[in-house]
Amino acid sequence: MPTATRFSIPRHTRRAAVLAGSLSAAVLVPAAGAHAATVTVSQPCQLVSFGLTATLAGFTPNTTVTLSGDGVSGSTLVDAAGSGRILFNAPSLGASGPLSRQLTVTARDSTPNPQQGFARFRVATFAFSSGGGVQSPKARRSWRFSGLQPGRPVFGHFRFGGRTRANHRFGVAKGPCGELTATAPGIPVKGRVDTGRWTIQIDQRPVYDRATKPRLTGSTSVVVVYNR
Known part of the structure; x- marks a missing residue:
């Protein structure tokens, strides 16, 4: 019989699933x-x-x-x-x-x-990553983003079993390259985090839409770890 149960989420980094045009307004550099x-x-x-x-x-x-x-x-x-x-x-x-x-x-x-x-x-680069290694999916970790549109919020859409479980607002992309570093859980959902494969879509819309462009996508798995 197991003596303890915890969830595990690996580090994930994904590049762009879709790149759609330039993300910066035309500005001349002196x-x-x-x-x-x-x-x-x-x-x-x-x-x-x-x-x-x-x-x-x-x-x-x-x-x-x-x-x-x-x-x-x-x-x-x-x-x-x-x-x-x-x-x-x-x-x-x-x-x-x-x-x-x-x-x-x-x-x-x-x-x-x-x-x-x-x-x-x-x-x-048009990319995102989350650090922290293997730990509880609700443990807070560092998230990093680049290549997004500056001055607009960055959202993560966390989906499981074909259903959106959370639309998480990380913060606002800043600087000419639309960068952001934020601290948030690995899977920021309320209640239980189901075991299995989760998909993550990063974009700048508050609600999930699989047709959103540009977007970044990634996935992670939650598993039960048994202590001896």
Whole structure:
């Protein structure tokens, strides 16, 4: 016969199930450089692998300008006014968990005394994670999120057996990359936590909808652990 019973929930981290377009409004990032050349990046933060535009101005007319740095590369022939655009994708951050990082790109023309400019911007993963290891599903642990829409609440929809058991509000995503760190139970439901497989959908709507975009999904299992 068992002497004690407890529930166990493993650590879970899931990347995006659906990525639907950019999550940031277009904002120009100031840039500075030698001479009068400038570079601006189309958004203050972008998701890994999503598109960005570097807008160039003040370079030597009718020359090739090369963009480089932090996993970014590209080039274009600027016009008679020394202006042009280079399209590139936000580079990988080398991790799948929730995070953001500031990157720098430099643009330089092909003259003997090149004019150059640089710009800074951020790149984020679209991800969430919960820590704490194996413990009771109602034990509080740290939750982390990134790549969400800034200024809007973050909700977790906890489902079991095809039914939504909780719509939990974690807090408000902040900063240009829509990040949040919160403390909450592994499964924040009232009453008994059933054993078996639970699914979790993270989005920014207060009520569960399987068609919500963008969204993050994950799953975890609750089991009974017997003490000897």
